[in-house]
Amino acid sequence: MIGGGIAGLVAARELSAKGLRVLVLEARDRLGGRVWTDHRLGRDLEMGGTWLHWVQPHVWAEVTRYGLAVTRGPRPEQAYWLAGDEVRTGTLEEFMQLIDPGMRRLLAGTMRWLPRPAEPLAEPALAEVDGFSVQDKLDELALPAEEYHANEAAWVGHFNAPLADGAFTSALRWTAATAGSWHLMHEASAVFRLAGGTRSLVDAIAADAGAEIRTSTEVRRIDHGPDRAVLTTAAGERIRARRVVVTLPQNILGDLEVSPPLCAGKLAASKEKAASKGVKVWIRVRGPIEPFFAYSSAAHPLSVVRTEYLGDDDAVLVAFGADAARISPDDCDAVTAALRVWRDDLDVLDTTGHDWMSDPYSRETWMMHRPYQVTRYLNAQQQPEGVLHFASSDHAGLWAGFIDGAIESGLRTARELATHLTGAR
Template sequence: MHQQADVVVIGAGVAGLVTARDLSRAGLRTVVLEARHRPGGRTWTDHRLGRDLEIGGTWLHWVQPHIWAEVTRYGLAVTRGPRSEETYWLAGDEVRRGTLEDFMALIDPGMTRLLEDTMRWIPRPDAPLTVAGLSEVDQFNLQEMLDELDLSVDERNANEAAWVGHLNGPLIDCAYTNALRWTAATAGSWRLMHEASAVFRLAHGTRRLVRAISADTQADIRLSAPVRSIAHDDRGAEISYADGQTISARRVVITVPQNILHRLDITPALPEGKLRPSVEQTASRGVKAWIRVRGPVKPFFAYSSQHHPLAVVRTEFIGDDDAVLVAFGADSTRIDADDPAAIDAALRVWRRDLEVLEATGHDWMADPYSQETWLIRQPRQLTWYHRAQQAATGVLHFAGSDYADIWPGFIDGAIESGTRVARQVRAGLDPEPGRV
């Protein structure tokens, strides 16, 4: 049986779901093909360790305009983790202890100097390539820029650990412009950037958002339907998926992460500006671990350095007789998030009084449908590839958090990109020019 659609969306992550919602509600026959058995992509709430845990994307904030609009649209409740009552960090090999504000005061001089030119280079985060000379700084990695500050050992460790928590990769691989883009999104305030990227979350999990968008679409969402090939010309495309099924469409929206785009069988091949960054890969290759420890435990933050398996650990849930922590490290190959013994050893950098009961996570780097965590670019990738990655290739369009302008790598970025591409596709298929 021949299948026909106006639009086929590849991927039912948040970007794909938003795209499908907007197109289907505009009256276009829209089919979503998702390789996994669940929607959401890298946004995934799963019940583990006795809690609903965010295995992927988590945090949001009212300075993230696109996701906040969705929070308002669907009446979703927002909460936060427990406020830290004590904070640990390293000064060389010595463990220091104080308040979270003590730690923030420690990193403030380095953060301020590192980011003082943010608004000069990216005055408009919604148009990150506005300044012609941005390539001058896009050539540098974040480690180089931190090294230029000549910080004391404890300041250096603290700043590096904080950035590993943000960028989820070795700082030598992470472009300095990643830090500029995140900070530009909060009008140059590094403290607000820190809050916007690491504090507030949906009260009942991101699954509520995924379910709300899915229920609001008239698209045909097909799970366990991996795409095998795409053949396209100026009239449309034919997509082969699952076990030999095919569907034709006037337009295709591809929402896969940057790192796997080059693995898709697409004929004719995509242009170099799309394939090259996919082959090069993103800089983010870290680990996110969830850890249940015996309680009672006071809420805490802990920072080590980028050279430790876990650079940042903090409490996210407090129970009567247990607590659940979330932790991040720069390199997923250095620690197994499912190994309680390895997690216990990593926590002993700061504390020997914690008893690890269980640990869990997801190896996004090994996941065949992601092979990255959240988008963090290598040096030069922003100025060399960003425009090419966003551009359509004939009837093929590209959406996803990796291609966002304001908050790349965040759920907000996925919604921004999906909304923009849906508008472009709809306008291209609309018989009445200008009706959007």
């Protein structure tokens, strides 16, 4: 098992339960991959994947299995958004009413294009819209300026990317997963989280995995044949295996030396990279404050910010921007300046985050495809190649890019592999 993220740990657990001997090799000094709870700013904060929901079937089954508690951030009492250069204020309900017409028009054909969202390639007509970006389809609506920028900022927050880079099909897939309801999609992707942090889920699966797990063990090369593979680590160790599950993210899969090489579809997707290249920033401000959220536009280094934790004398905000190259989560002055787009009354005490785009074991945040990538590459990304099998939230069927997608992919790949080795179904 190459990778000890959620997909790899789930696959390891399922395969061990079939009586197979499993070895997990994780390059980092921790498990979890792109989910990572770390203690900063006086709280346990999520550096990566965070939110989940009961409409996400695979992760909710894990929540039930391990008896994990779910919580949420404080409900916003105030909203800020931009109308040109003017800051508007109101309630959450008023903002939702503002973006509702645009959201409904943009997503009106969702269930036509994706009638079976767990199998996005089952509908051949999806190819008709896969070449469009979200920017393309948003521009077609010719919305009034205030509505346009509000919708734009909301989608930048979802995509963690410039909208010209993000495939319209990614927006459709998120919305199809909630039966066409953009309101439910918005809630499912950004409200509820584990009370014990994603760490609680990672630890529970790892403890249940029944596998040998090694951290700080980077695999540099795979040589594979009809019946066996040999993995070479950065330390020069050679490990033989009957089957290998590769869980590397799309953006770095092509960097792994594989002989014979991986198929053209996997390599092309890795070379093109995912659309998402943004930043997630945690911001501690002096309190007390009323919980709020704010949207700006794609032109600003931070497009979305909201209150996630409230204390007696401080609060912690979480913010997102479309391009990690434009702002560092550790640059307190730059983050303070970015917040002034909406309000200049916040006393920023400290900021933090993780640069996933520079992380050698990810080079991406959560999966949002570029135009054409779903119809051109998704099938190839999911397919085994001889003794090599592939699991990742990046190429899940239903909730790609989410914790749910990682679990789905790990389950699918484990079943596939076990069938090859034992005939079990």
